[in-house]
Structure formats: C-alpha cells, structure tokens
Amino acid sequence: MSEPDDPIAAALAHIGDPAGQGGLAEAGRVAMTRLKDGVATIVIDATGFSAEQRALVERQVRAAMVAVPGVGDTRVAMTAEKLERTIVAVGSGKGGVGKSTVAANLSVALARLGKKVGLVDADIYGPSQPRIMGQSGRPELIDERIVPVPAHGVRMLSLGQLIEPGTAVAWRGPMTASALSSLMEGDWGDCELLIVDMPPGTGDVQMTLTQKWKPAGAVIVSTPQDLSLIDATRAIDMFRKMDVKVIGLIENMAGYQCPHCGEVSDPFGSGGAEAAARTMGIPFLGRIPLRLSIRKASDEGRPPAAGEGEEADIFRALAVKLLERLREGAMHAAHP
C-alpha cells in the first residue's frame, strides 16, 4: 500500500477499523480531514461503533496527529449514519399480567433469530428486568451516555439499574421523564430492534413515551380474564389514538398445567384474549401457559426463551410472528 501524500491521511492510514477487518481509511470511515491554522479536524463515520470503540478510535487519531508536522491541536468528530431502529412497545392494561416476562423472553427469542436487540425496562412502577434477565450490574456512563449491559444475547437498560432496589417509585414527572430519556437515548450501538417494557396502564408517562419515541408498533399482553381484557382494550385504544400500530395481542397465563399429573386446568379461563382480539380486529399472536417453571426461571434470572424445549419454542414462535407483522407494516408504509 503506498503512503498517501497528505500527511494527515498518511498518519491515519495505520489505524484499524475496530468494527471491521481492515483500516479505517480503507473502510471509508474517514469522512473528512482538514488542517487550518494548526488545527487538524478529523471527521470519522462511527456508524455501528460501541462507545468503547469510539473512544479507542479517538485516542488513536489523537495519538497519530501528534506526529504530523504543523498540527498543534486536533479535533475529532464522530458521526453516525442514522440507523433505522425499530421500537416495539410491550404494554398491558394493568400490572401483574406478565408484561415484563413477555418483553424479556420476546427480546431473547428475537436475538436468537439473529436480530440485534435492545431491551428497555421503562416500567417505573416495578422495574423487574434486572431480576428476570439476571443482570443487576450498574451500567457504565461513557460520553454522558448510559451503556446497556449484555444479558442472554440482548443488551438491556432498566430503571432498576439506576435506582436502589425497593426505592421505586413515587417519582415526580420531570424525574421520570429524564430517567426514561437517558434509557431511550442510551448507547444502543447497532441495535436494530428496541423492545420497550412499558409501564402498565394508560397514564401520562405511557402517553409521553409513546409520543416522544413513536414505536413502530405495540404488543399488548393480557391474561384471559374479562377484567384484564377490559383493561387491555384501553391500552389498545391508547396506542391506536396515538397512531401506533397494534401488532397484536398475547394471552399470558392461559391454562395451568399441573407439574405433577400433567392435567391442564383453566383457573383464569383460556381463549378469552383470542376472542377479544377478533372482536377488536387485531391479530392474536399466541398463548403462553401458566407454569410454575416460567415463574421460577424468571425469579432466577434465566428467561425460558434462552433455554431449549417447549417454552423456548413458544417464545420463538411469538417472535417469528412479531417479525412477520413488522415486515408487513414496513411494506404498507412503503406502498401506501
């Protein structure tokens, strides 16, 4: 490889692309260089870089510029092509229906299908993702952005990582809004799908979240009981009013299978959500049984979707349906 004439380009030629095989310049990541009045300005296309990779490249560029004659000061700017990131809200009419369990397992199942997935735990009333995903480490702050922590192939940020456990949460509006912003605007890197575990219900926080970050679609979780379904209908109405496509309804805790005799009973009924979905004209995505093993796995930080067997299969099937519906939506958007 011949050395470029431009001394700045020559100095940059030796820096590798942390997200690829070759050099930064070869990868076309050096978007602009300029030397004026002793100040070198270098613009790097940092699309897909993690915060660590950005920091590394910046250090390397600065170090390289020290040796270039005529350069007194160096400015490094990182730009990123705006990645098309699809936000999917997981909502419910009320708490306790398994919305967080579903959000976690859907995220893991989507990641196992090859998607780059981020999981945002925005449930201010009871942020439970650190427990469900078995990841309670504090996220790092780099360049004033929170860096999601990896768990079961997914990157995750939770309000529960920002506050002491148990102090949740009678937060006042502005505090909640700014905490949610730092989660949503965390360093999600190349995540293509962001699954947001919404607070249950249809209050101000839910409306603000929806308005500000405009999900591509919403998944609603309900148990089969009438009351839960009436609440779910409210959540569906809220998303529809805010022009968010309802991707579909998931029935959770349907039919209890006795771990001893295998008999299936329906303490809360079953099939109610499917009928309700039909009445409301929204797709029914599937049904998750009520099982002690699902609760136990969640308590132990091992989402069933990360394992093998029937439960993992149920979540994989839900994830496949979700992706199909998102693709259909994207096609409708492209050809109105």
Ligand code: ADP
């Ligand atoms: P939400 O987010 O709607 O408040 P969670 O996901 O926190 O609900 O679930 C509430 C409780 O129900 C948790 O203890 C969870 O482990 C349990 N749970 C959720 N789904 C199931 C299921 N299909 N079978 C058994 N327990 C479940």
